[in-house]
Amino acid sequence: MSQTVDAALAARFGLTAEEYGKVLNIMGRTPSLTELGIFSVMWSEHCSYKSSRIHLKTLPTKAPWVVHGPGENAGVVDIGDGLTAVFKMESHNHPSFIEPYQGAATGVGGILRDVFTMGARPVANLNALRFGDPKTPGTRRIVDGVVRGVGGYGNCVGVPTVGGEVNFHSAYDGNPLVNAMTVGIAPRDRIFLSAAAGIGNPVVYVGSKTGRDGIHGATMSSSEFDEHAAAKRPTVQVGDPFTEKLLIEACLELMATDAIVAIQDMGAAGLTSSAVEMAGKGGVGIELELDNVPQRETGMSAYEMMLSESQERMLMVLKPEQTDIARKIFEKWELDFAVIGHLTDTARITILHKGKLEADIPLAPLADEAPIYERPFVHTPGPVRLTTVPDPVGIEHALLTLLGCPDLASRAWIWNQYDSGVGGQTARRPGTADAAIVRVEGTRRGLAVTTDCTPRYVHADPSAGAAQAVAEAWRNITATGAKPLAITDNLNFGNPENPEVMGQFVDAIKGMGDACRALDFPVVSGNVSLYNETKHPNGRRISILPTPAIGAVGVIDDVTQAVGYAMPDDCDLVLIGEQRGDLGQSLWLREIAHREDGAPPVVDLVAERRNGDFVRSQITSGKVVACHDLADGGLLIALAEMSIVSGVGCKLVKPLYDSAALHAHFFGEDQACYVIATKSGIAMIEAAEKAHVPARRLGRSGGKNLDLWQQIIVPVTRLRAVNDAFFPTFMER
Amino acid sequence: MKAGIVLFPGTNRERDMAQALRLVSGREPVMLWHRDTALPSLDLVVLPGGFSFGDYLRSGAMGAHSPIMREVRAFAEAGGHVLGVCNGFQILTEAQLLPGALLRNASMRFLSQDCHLKVENNISPYTRGWSKGDVFRAPMAHGDGNYNAAPDVLDRLEGEGRVAFRYAEANGAVDAVDPALNPNGSMQAIAGILSENGRICGLMPHPENLVDPDLGATDGVPLFKGLVESLVA
Amino acid sequence: MKVRVNVMLKEGVLDPQGKAIGHALDVLGFHGLGEVRMGKVIEIEVPAQKSQDEAASLGEAMARELLANLVIEDFTVEVLS
Amino acid sequence: MKVRVNVMLKEGVLDPQGKAIGHALDVLGFHGLGEVRMGKVIEIEVPAQKSQDEAASLGEAMARELLANLVIEDFTVEVLS
Numbered sequence A: 001m002s003q004t005v006d007a008a009l010a011a012r013f014g015l016t017a018e019e020y021g022k023v024l025n026i027m028g029r030t031p032s033l034t035e036l037g038i039f040s041v042m043w044s045e046h047c048s049y050k051s052s053r054i055h056l057k058t059l060p061t062k063a064p065w066v067v068h069g070p071g072e073n074a075g076v077v078d079i080g081d082g083l084t085a086v087f088k089m090e091s092h093n094h095p096s097f098i099e100p101y102q103g104a105a106t107g108v109g110g111i112l113r114d115v116f117t118m119g120a121r122p123v124a125n126l127n128a129l130r131f132g133d134p135k136t137p138g139t140r141r142i143v144d145g146v147v148r149g150v151g152g153y154g155n156c157v158g159v160p161t162v163g164g165e166v167n168f169h170s171a172y173d174g175n176p177l178v179n180a181m182t183v184g185i186a187p188r189d190r191i192f193l194s195a196a197a198g199i200g201n202p203v204v205y206v207g208s209k210t211g212r213d214g215i216h217g218a219t220m221s222s223s224e225f226d227e228h229a230a231a232k233r234p235t236v237q238v239g240d241p242f243t244e245k246l247l248i249e250a251c252l253e254l255m256a257t258d259a260i261v262a263i264q265d266m267g268a269a270g271l272t273s274s275a276v277e278m279a280g281k282g283g284v285g286i287e288l289e290l291d292n293v294p295q296r297e298t299g300m301s302a303y304e305m306m307l308s309e310s311q312e313r314m315l316m317v318l319k320p321e322q323t324d325i326a327r328k329i330f331e332k333w334e335l336d337f338a339v340i341g342h343l344t345d346t347a348r349i350t351i352l353h354k355g356k357l358e359a360d361i362p363l364a365p366l367a368d369e370a371p372i373y374e375r376p377f378v379h380t381p382g383p384v385r386l387t388t389v390p391d392p393v394g395i396e397h398a399l400l401t402l403l404g405c406p407d408l409a410s411r412a413w414i415w416n417q418y419d420s421g422v423g424g425q426t427a428r429r430p431g432t433a434d435a436a437i438v439r440v441e442g443t444r445r446g447l448a449v450t451t452d453c454t455p456r457y458v459h460a461d462p463s464a465g466a467a468q469a470v471a472e473a474w475r476n477i478t479a480t481g482a483k484p485l486a487i488t489d490n491l492n493f494g495n496p497e498n499p500e501v502m503g504q505f506v507d508a509i510k511g512m513g514d515a516c517r518a519l520d521f522p523v524v525s526g527n528v529s530l531y532n533e534t535k536h537p538n539g540r541r542i543s544i545l546p547t548p549a550i551g552a553v554g555v556i557d558d559v560t561q562a563v564g565y566a567m568p569d570d571c572d573l574v575l576i577g578e579q580r581g582d583l584g585q586s587l588w589l590r591e592i593a594h595r596e597d598g599a600p601p602v603v604d605l606v607a608e609r610r611n612g613d614f615v616r617s618q619i620t621s622g623k624v625v626a627c628h629d630l631a632d633g634g635l636l637i638a639l640a641e642m643s644i645v646s647g648v649g650c651k652l653v654k655p656l657y658d659s660a661a662l663h664a665h666f667f668g669e670d671q672a673c674y675v676i677a678t679k680s681g682i683a684m685i686e687a688a689e690k691a692h693v694p695a696r697r698l699g700r701s702g703g704k705n706l707d708l709w710q711q712i713i714v715p716v717t718r719l720r721a722v723n724d725a726f727f728p729t730f731m732e733r
Numbered sequence B: 001m002k003a004g005i006v007l008f009p010g011t012n013r014e015r016d017m018a019q020a021l022r023l024v025s026g027r028e029p030v031m032l033w034h035r036d037t038a039l040p041s042l043d044l045v046v047l048p049g050g051f052s053f054g055d056y057l058r059s060g061a062m063g064a065h066s067p068i069m070r071e072v073r074a075f076a077e078a079g080g081h082v083l084g085v086c087n088g089f090q091i092l093t094e095a096q097l098l099p100g101a102l103l104r105n106a107s108m109r110f111l112s113q114d115c116h117l118k119v120e121n122n123i124s125p126y127t128r129g130w131s132k133g134d135v136f137r138a139p140m141a142h143g144d145g146n147y148n149a150a151p152d153v154l155d156r157l158e159g160e161g162r163v164a165f166r167y168a169e170a171n172g173a174v175d176a177v178d179p180a181l182n183p184n185g186s187m188q189a190i191a192g193i194l195s196e197n198g199r200i201c202g203l204m205p206h207p208e209n210l211v212d213p214d215l216g217a218t219d220g221v222p223l224f225k226g227l228v229e230s231l232v233a
Numbered sequence C, D: 001m002k003v004r005v006n007v008m009l010k011e012g013v014l015d016p017q018g019k020a021i022g023h024a025l026d027v028l029g030f031h032g033l034g035e036v037r038m039g040k041v042i043e044i045e046v047p048a049q050k051s052q053d054e055a056a057s058l059g060e061a062m063a064r065e066l067l068a069n070l071v072i073e074d075f076t077v078e079v080l081s
């Protein structure tokens, strides 16, 4: 490939003139093509976090139980018994739009590697999905491909997919969001990190062979770069879950020895970022001989090998005397294993190929002088709180409409394509509890996991909306009886060069940080995905709704104490928390009044914490039979969802609460609230009063109907039929 | 009961199976490797679920040609007991240790949901833990579970009482043409079958995932209890 | 030199994939189609020094041993060069 | 009249299936094979009154619209009779 390296080429690689100037400064000469490639990917938004870094720094990341916060491949928290939970969430938005199946599949593969690279066996996958309007042509194809891809990969590698979330909105029409999260378990004293050490130690490549997959996917379109090649060679990567499964087993087997000094998966920007980051973190130099890289295609150049994003590959630094032990393990699992270089004392990365020095870059400036931008931003105008909205349709009609709408309809069509039980530890599957629960093998402990975000709230008020997302994740874990430990995040936003989008980002981080601090719920890992926008043929660009997806992990000491939300027979129903009856940004407002305005629900973090701590203590002391938090759709939807799971109805007493109109009372999306089914409502309310927690009797469970003081009576079978209909009707026609 | 679980590259339900065998028999099963060319002394060989070799050609095809399958065949021919669950069932049919084949689910989708199984015979070690006609719940998780066999093969299976389990409603009703009752479209709603001597059993759903009261259900326990009762000398 | 093995479900074995594709084509506006069947094709590069016949019989052997399940599938072998 | 559409992954796109099959063939004793790639073949019965050319372009249209994923796959169309 003969390309003249100059400012114009750098621009096509995504480097600004100023950035290219810095490159020239660092190098003291014109860089080679391979060097330019390395700078451009290391300084891309994806790898350098140049627009987001200064803001991310403000997030709280510490707690006594945090073992490793952001900065490693995944976050690590202590879960007791000498064990840790290792987890992270990552996006694969753009690839999933281009090729939904492979995009989603490789997204799952990538996040799995981030977790097992730290020595953890992956035990749970989650997926947070946002799709365009169901009525938009093309949405269906994307839903189909993404769901098949998530399932195809997760089912084959044998990691249960136990939870997630799905929203539909036209703002995602040309830019769906696919955020995948993996949770793994590792012994606390055997966590593997990526900082390389030991001059002379071998650098080892394992996994699949390298091909020309996804070269420069992040920074430029390859058609611009090489039109001839682009026609034949797509930038789409194909996932190979079978090889990933072997890689998991081989790595975990190797991790039981003490051969590994450092290890890092090859994610975005493949060999470049793994080599640069490992050496950079360890403060050593690294030399690679690309002739030794296992190659799937012939005639690959150094540039291509350094930038390939072929999947299912890892880079390790081994103790030299243990290299043979490692080789045997990878041979047993029939994976490629190659020594492709060694660590040096030069503090540079040097790349040799066919006897030629293809790159020679000092590592410190490559990392330290990476651009950081403080992009200009404007705050989203404060939303106007709604005054009363009249009810045009009545409670029953609204209930049925909401239960059948795309954002509330049963997701069974999706999770029934995901193996949620493999591993034999799944205690609460999707659709049965506010968080899924996976037992920690060999113990009685359970991990509670969930993902949450309500993008319409964030859009209306980025700070409050992002705080709500953190609070909802915390609440969902609490509602099972587990103690919330920490979160990972996936910050999906539009173009940061647009000050309005940047304002959403800045304020969302602020809201998240506030909630994390108030709830003792630090951020231990995360991912930022910017430039999510739909380009319309007329040239207009529409940003996605700002979507800071929150993935959370909690722990419960005894899985048999955890509760779900299936409505039990013969229990008192108690509402914990205070209702405000505010319909702003509610699903009722959107689906029934056809408006998307107002302020999102008030997030009172003090009430959130107080109410949640009370609910959790009641659950772990055995007083709660079932529990469900209030979220999308509000109180009546929460009750209906509980009934739909078990088929058991309930009889509600007429609310004495009369400050809000009935529809606002039933469909307002009040925060910090839980419906609890208990054997003794009186005792529950007394306990709540003692703890200064608002509590109120709702009625009693039993029967086959959702019965509102005999004024409105809807059979649970009808609720279920309406709730079940959307996905099969939409997808299988 | 000395049980061995065969691990193929891509197997992923071996831990689930080991957990079930351990819980019910009180004994740790041994893990066998697909390249092994000899079996230790065993009462039962289990081919667990998963995606052997990614199921990249046909489910179970490459697994069925692994070196260890020669030993499993010899073990079976000598009267040994072999249980194949899910991918294990697919491997047993590909190896022609059980008749028929498992095609893509009629819905063309991977199905991960609870189903109910009707126990059609109680004379084998795999079914004796129940009474004939009992119904139990079991999760299924497969893309290729659509049982298919030539008419004469089906007639023999039915005639010889070798259908072990059928997909059913909780009340025992069977309807092979109703996708709600026979989700993957199997012929005659067949979920599991036995070999002529009753010692090889293959089934698609996962009773091994419902054996632990701490996880909320024990519907799969009779299968393992029956085996222990039959095979503990 | 390449051997191509085509594997199709036997006549009479229900082909759910073919059926689903036929349905989808109809929905897309391709009406009046008859039966649709889906199979696999496996292309294998074989050593160049083989004769046509040797390559064909190699393909046949691979099909019998692994590539096709003769309980439900038929196959054909072509030699390409 | 039948149209046969052959769909293969584009050159350079990883083919995990082909890779695994190649490996399995080697284990079975078929040594010295080169690259193995796996694709799909879809056979569609089309109305008999079509000409060869009409049938071929129908096949092409169906491949473009549904049968092949042009982002990662190429296809060829044959008309059989």
Ligand SMILES: Nc1ncnc2c1ncn2[C@@H]1O[C@H](COP(=O)(O)OP(=O)(O)O)[C@@H](O)[C@H]1O
Pocket (backbone or CB within 6 Å): A127, A128, A129, A161, A162, A163, A164, A165, A166, A411, A414, A415, A418, A429, A430, A431, A432, A433, A434, A436, A451, A452, A476, A631, A632
């Ligand atoms: N993409 C998905 N994959 C797996 N499970 C999902 C997915 N989307 C939603 N679910 C599950 O569906 C249930 C309801 O989801 P949601 O309404 O978002 O819950 P909540 O409002 O309680 O957070 C949860 O159990 C959730 O884990």
Ligand SMILES: [Mg+2]
Pocket (backbone or CB within 6 Å): A434, A472, A476, A629, A630, A631
């Ligand atoms: Mg919730």
